[in-house]
Amino acid sequence: MTKLRLAIVGAGPAGIYAADILLKAERNFDVSIDLFDRLPAPYGLVRYGVAPDHPRIKGIITALREVLDRGDIRVFGNVNFGTDITLDDLKKHYHAVIFATGAVRDADLDIPGIDLDGSYGAADFVSWFDGHPDVPRTWPLEAQSVAVIGNGNVALDVSRILAKHPEDLLSTEIPDNVYEGLKASPVTDVHVFGRRGPAQVKFTPLELRELGELRDVDMIVYDEDFDYDEASKAAITSNKQVMVIDKVLQKWRQRDVGTASRRLHLHFYAKPLEVVSDDEGRVAAFRYERTTPDAEGGVVGTGEIREVPIQAIYRAVGYFGSPLDGIPFDKRHGVIPNREGMVLKKGSNDVVPGVYATGWIKRGPVGLIGHTKSDAMETIKHVINGESNWWAPADPSEQGVIDLLEERGVKYTDLDGWHNLDQHEVKLGEPHGRARIKVVPREDMVAISRGEALGA
Structure with a gap:
């Protein structure tokens, strides 16, 4: 039986929904998914793009948390694509990648x-x-x-x-x-x-x-x-x-x-x-x-x-997407050129093997969370049916990418680390009757997530 080792770059709703949909989909192969994000904490624009006085919208985090807390998706936070991990690295350790990096600039x-x-x-x-x-x-x-x-x-x-x-x-x-x-x-x-x-x-x-x-x-x-x-x-x-x-x-x-x-x-x-x-x-x-x-x-x-x-x-x-190292990019529309989530070569209708897109980086910054789910379903359909297009990784072991990040000295955060940070923020808010008080400095987020002393 084939096993798909899939990387998803972007741990916001688009990336998490794509992972969840693939794990629940009918398929004739096993799946192992690693979710990467440049921020130490997951949830993307739901954490960093929704006004703090919108608790109803922030409730989406509860649904996303349930997906991650099942334990069948690994999370690597504080990992920047293009520097900490590259496209060549992904090709070495995975069969395919989905980019779900959103659109975060004006x-x-x-x-x-x-x-x-x-x-x-x-x-x-x-x-x-x-x-x-x-x-x-x-x-x-x-x-x-x-x-x-x-x-x-x-x-x-x-x-x-x-x-x-x-x-x-x-x-x-x-x-x-x-x-x-x-x-x-x-x-x-x-x-x-x-x-x-x-x-x-x-x-x-x-x-x-x-x-x-x-x-x-x-x-x-x-x-x-x-x-x-x-x-x-x-x-x-x-x-x-x-x-x-x-x-x-x-x-x-x-x-x-x-x-x-x-x-x-x-x-x-x-x-x-x-x-x-x-x-x-x-x-x-x-x-x-x-x-x-x-x-x-x-x-x-x-x-x-x-x-x-x-x-x-x-x-x-409006928001606008940002280019990714080694990935085709449509500068006019701020998206990765694609056909139903299959990334296309620059100036061509030919598909780039093993590379997919979902969410705002796929279709532009329009639509609500419901659109993100249907968007991911379309992309995942092509991932499932595109085995002939997958890469042939030299080291698809789950340990391989961990060894790579540690060799490079990348201070990545994982799901347990997010739970540490989450609990820390909730405790900060308790004396003041608040749901949480966010930790803002990146180095503090990483230290708390990794169980290290602040300022160390």
């Missing part, structure tokens, strides 16, 4: 001034407030008025964290350095800008509702944005999600405002034109063109130019 917004001092990517800010070990411990929160560009859930997450009073985050797993940073923020106004209208937003109703529940924060919407065209009216009547979003926004139109210490403004029909600089090269204003519906669900410019004074701006216009 997509570009090509307008003048976007690189000014005071202009930030939303993904970087999310990484900071989620305690990602590879970002600085401090964040420049010095602006009273802030712009957020985008009409998706990430834009709402960023806006909510900026506008929310930090003491209302203390029941979450927010790291201490993040709480202290937010507490010092002088912010009074957060402006969210979207190019299209309220009926075309990419928010989910739950995310939008949560905005309106913020303590001591006025929700400001503008009547001029609600003169719906026929296409918008049709969207509201035909799509339940759009209908709920409209109901939420219409309720906000009726609210009394003016008493809260902070305000969160939603601006629709606003096409970004320029980030305006002050004399010192810092963000001073956001300039945009007012748009109008084009009767087909899109918008066209009106020629009316507006400007809002701000001191910081965050672009939340």
Whole structure:
């Protein structure tokens, strides 16, 4: 009987779901799976890309934990593909690899001034407030008025964290350095800008509702944005999600405002034109063109130019994938070129033997967790049926990769190590009535995971 030794690079939902689906699938061979991640802890964007005040979404970790805790998947954390372990190493020790590395950097917004001092990517800010070990411990929160560009859930997450009073985050797993940073923020106004209208937003109703529940924060919407065209009216009547979003926004139109210490403004029909600089090269204003519906669900410019004074701006216009050493990459779309998860050679429809992709690095940063599962099923189907395409490893033993990492001095973490770190974070939170307090420095995460003394 054939035995498949499979490596999966990326221990977020995409990688864990792929492993689980393969182990449960009908097949005529045994499977041994090793999951690699550059971070010392698993779960990817569920741990480092979801706002700390979203415990319902964080509950996904419970399902992922159940998969890993079965004990039939090995985890190697704090291992960087391309340096600690290479494609040649994988070919020596495995029959195939699935890349599930996601999309973790910000997509570009090509307008003048976007690189000014005071202009930030939303993904970087999310990484900071989620305690990602590879970002600085401090964040420049010095602006009273802030712009957020985008009409998706990430834009709402960023806006909510900026506008929310930090003491209302203390029941979450927010790291201490993040709480202290937010507490010092002088912010009074957060402006969210979207190019299209309220009926075309990419928010989910739950995310939008949560905005309106913020303590001591006025929700400001503008009547001029609600003169719906026929296409918008049709969207509201035909799509339940759009209908709920409209109901939420219409309720906000009726609210009394003016008493809260902070305000969160939603601006629709606003096409970004320029980030305006002050004399010192810092963000001073956001300039945009007012748009109008084009009767087909899109918008066209009106020629009316507006400007809002701000001191910081965050672009939340999407995530983008990063290239991997030795793996074909589509620079335009930020994905690994593939056909149903089978990686394709550069500029060709020919399949790269033994190499597969799943999740956002496969299809781009769209869709929710459910899409990730169906995505993995498609890829795993080709892994199962592609035995003739697998590599012929020289050393497929389970000990081989451990020996390799130890020879190179890689301080990898394993599943027991994650349990150590998990328990440590939970204990840190207990005296404060919190679910956990995240350990942020990478070296501390590794030391705790490996049972070593901190600072050793």
